[in-house]
Amino acid sequence: MEELLEYLARNLVDKPDEVRVERTERDGAVVLRLHVAEDDIGKVIGRQGRIARALRTLVRASGGHQHERALLEIVDAR
Amino acid sequence: MSETEGVAPENDGITEAEGETVGEAKWVALRELERRFPGLDKASVQFTVLSEGERGLLGVGQVPARVIARVSEPPPAAPPASEEPGTSAAKLRELLERVCAALGAPCRIAITEDEEAIHASLSGPDLGLVIGKRGHTIDAVQYLANAVLWRGSDEGRKEVVVDAAGYRERRREALEGLAERAASDAVQAQRPVALEPMTAVERKIVHVHLAERQDVVTSSDGTEPNRRVVVSPAPSE
Secondary structure, eight states, rough: OOHHHHHHHHTTTSGGGEEEEEEEEEEEEEEEEEEEOOGGGHHHHGGGGGGHHHHHHHHHHHHHHTOOOOOEEEEEOO | OTTTTOOSSSSSSSSEESSHHHHHHHHHHHHHHHSTTTOOGGGGEEEEEEOBBOBBBTTTBBBBBEEEEEEOOOOOOOOTTTHHHHHHHHHHHHHHHHHHHHOOOEEEEEEEEOOOOEEEEOOOOHHHHEEEEEEEEHHHHHHHHHHHTTTTOOOOOOEEEEEETTHHHHHHHHHHHHHHHHHHHHHTTTEEEEEOOOHHHHHHHHHHHHHOOSSEEEEEEEEEEEOOOEEEEEEOO
């Protein structure tokens, strides 16, 4: 599921080389932390958060396929 | 493969397999069919579950899950990846292949394009996870496909519609039924009736469907993602 998230994020932002997905675990859930360039945060959040919501839905679904609870966290470095 | 007990001849497109779970049994059967038919399209394999199996307790009462797998006639679909590389259709195919892989759902992808829209239609044996509860997952895939294909540019923009296992057509029928009931309720009670929140595409289906009725008018109310159609009795002349 990291691969899919990274692929989608790279295709949404202006600086694909700065996209990074970090996998951590918290309270029994897999947390995918998405890092993008500061100027690109809006691109992965979208109008009214719609891109972020769609990404979350896909991360959850691909976690479900692996019988894991998976969450997406968009890292805001500011 | 020792788990398989092929009653049919080896070169037949049918095999029986067992495993601890149904998923495992399917996997064993699929491996066997792939051995017989290299390059087999997994989407063309159909499974029949003979036994769900029992996990048992401490190894007692354990019953293996059993399935039959059958290769159906490969549908005469367009050859995959027939699109020109670099086109919207090729990009859409790559995105959907990645989504299906991440969701563990083998699928065949057919893409057609007309003046207004690019339609992608997924078919395969197990698309429940791709569609998701009330279509949430396939709607997310469709939204992201639109965002990725038309990133930062409206040039040549067409709507991308992603369908799986005929879901959109079934949903359309359900929405039209809902719309009709809401219209009847609104007329009978002489007051507006609000439908559940829907995506823009689904709201449009309702608006267009009810536009044919003279006794109601429709509007949309609220903000995304809770925007909903409101059906009201037509003002009397």
